[in-house]
Amino acid sequence: ADSFDDECDYLFKAVLIGDSAVGKSNLLSRFSRDEFRLDSKPTIGVEFAYRNIKVGDKLIKAQIWDTAGQERFRAITSSYYRGALGALLVYDITRRATFENLKKWLRELRDFGKPDMVIVLVGNKSDLGHSREVDEEEGKTLAETEGLCFMETSALENLNVEEAFLHMITKIHEVTS
Numbered sequence: 296a297d298s299f300d301d302e303c304d305y306l307f308k309a310v311l312i313g314d315s316a317v318g319k320s321n322l323l324s325r326f327s328r329d330e331f332r333l334d335s336k337p338t339i340g341v342e343f344a345y346r347n348i349k350v351g352d353k354l355i356k357a358q359i360w361d362t363a364g365q366e367r368f369r370a371i372t373s374s375y376y377r378g379a380l381g382a383l384l385v386y387d388i389t390r391r392a393t394f395e396n397l398k399k400w401l402r403e404l405r406d407f408g409k410p411d412m413v414i415v416l417v418g419n420k421s422d423l424g425h426s427r428e429v430d431e432e433e434g435k436t437l438a439e440t441e442g443l444c445f446m447e448t449s450a451l452e453n454l455n456v457e458e459a460f461l462h463m464i465t466k467i468h469e470v471t472s
């Protein structure tokens with residue numbers, strides 16, 4: 296470990312899940328490096344990024360795993376979820392099918408994730424209001440039914456991205472301390 300690791304109080308692992316092209320990789324690059332790509336390629340293999348966050352007087356190192364094409368490579372599922380304390384479950388507000396598929400993702404989370412995992416439901420691409428196919432109310436309602444936190448975000452316009460990740464990380468801190 297480098298000296299910075301030694302100064303960290305906690306290391307949290309969290310995962311990004313949801314259908315292909317909902318914006319998971321761009322949410323992560325926005326959060327970890329403040330970058331966005333219009334032409335982003337599907338992620339192949341496992342990728343993760345770190346960011347250090349101060350919560351109260353504790354320094355938390357958040358290690359966020361990107362689904363890395365897990366939509367296709369089912370075999371990595373159990374290692375992907377192993378040890379994860381939180382998840383951002385992402386859909387695209389302009390594609391109804393990505394919202395309908397949330398049931399499938401929630402089942403997978405319950406099969407492979409820890410029971411007390413902190414899950415934040417994220418409706419991404421809120422900048423594309425004119426082609427919206429899922430009302431904000433529907434996201435809210437689903438989140439309430441399933442006991443999740445909920446937020447609409449735009450990785451493109453950098454709206455609520457920081458909030459979504461920080462909400463998850465703060466909650467994890469509450470649950471684990």
Ligand code: GDP
Pocket residue numbers: 314315316317318319320321322332333334335336337338419420421422423448449450451452
């Ligand atoms: P992933 O497959 O879930 O990782 O999705 P990507 O992050 O690769 O994004 C898929 C596509 O959606 C790319 O063309 C992105 O530029 C675009 N995208 C991602 N987030 C947003 C957003 O908030 N708004 C808009 N308009 N496009 C986005």
Ligand code: MG
Pocket residue numbers: 319320321336337338361363364
């Ligand atoms: Mg990706």
